[in-house]
Amino acid sequence: MAFSRIHKLDPPSRSTSRKAAVMLGSLLAPLILLHILTDRGTLPSPVKASSDRAAERTKRLLYEWTAGSEMMSYGADRRTSGAPAEERARTGPELEEESLQLPPPDLVAARKVSPRFAGKVSPLGEGSKKLPRALIIGVKKGGTRALLEFLRVHPDVRAVGAEPHFFDRHYTNGLEWYRELMPKTLEGQITMEKTPSYFVTREAPARISAMSRDTKLIVVVRDPVTRAISDYTQTLSKKPDIPSFESLTFKNRTTGLIDTSWSAIQIGIYAKHLDNWLQYFPMDQILFVSGERLISDPAGELGRVQDFLGLKRIITDKHFYFNQTKGFPCLKKAEGSSKPHCLGKTKGRTHPNIDPEVVQRLRDFYRPFNMKFYQMTGRFFGWDD
């Protein structure tokens, strides 16, 4: 080995080695101390035992995280393991966004979290973890992942990559647990997360308001009929044996009675869900992003979102290109990378062909709810043309 040969030929004197060791030690000591103080959080503290427990719980939950949105019935979780096949198909899978890379729990515990998961990490781990000031609360299959990925390009946005599901599934873990999941932010940076099931969780508005009444809320909405088909397509990809979309849509196909208890249908009654949020938040604290325009004009929608969040308009047309193979806009450079980035294969799935009569029946069903929604939001989304 070249290195050992040099040693043999020209061994350093003992005093030279000692001097070098002392110099190296004095250089490394402050860095190690800084690392301990800023990154590991091992300062003696009376709350250490409980924060250790919280870290343990975080570790465990990261394993359990589905990183996706569950098909939750409004106000009631209808998932039952012993439910018949059709019922399980209706309530949908526990897991989603399976392509999202979660770091192994030991890395999370050591805070060596990949930049993709934790957002922009400064080399010295400066900043502190804060509760989110803005949330993408829905809707499932609306384009929430695309919006978050695009927003993360902004230097003043730091976001959790996975879906924390705090305000629906893990609320009893407490706000400290939630805060611990957040990436560190510097002064002026906004902490964000996205969990699309919040929009249809009855308790979420009160819980979020209890965290902070000033929380900014973003909802990506999409034509409820296409959204329902997208939702069904996702379930089908995991459970190919489920009944057809057409049969799940109706309580009674002959009478044409729609099954509004099927979460794929129910999530799309946006006006009804929004009503619940308006009991706790004023309209000007909620931004509605068009899922359709997020695809046809991502920079335009991102402009509105940046304004809403009080951010400088940094994300512009220059950040996107249309990927013909994917059929969607992609980022020229992903956050923390110099490479182009499209969303994974679970985004932009091919939908099955649905009987046009059933589609029309659903259009008729949603029309009055859509009209109400346009009226409430003051924005015409054009789903009923």
Ligand SMILES: Nc1ncnc2c1ncn2[C@@H]1O[C@H](COP(=O)(O)OS(=O)(=O)O)[C@@H](OP(=O)(O)O)[C@H]1O
């Ligand atoms: N840029 C880009 N690339 C890929 N996909 C895009 C993009 N913008 C929006 N979309 C649409 O996002 C749909 C998935 O929505 P969500 O990310 O909200 O889904 S989830 O609820 O988190 O599972 C997904 O739905 P499907 O097409 O049905 O798969 C896409 O249509």
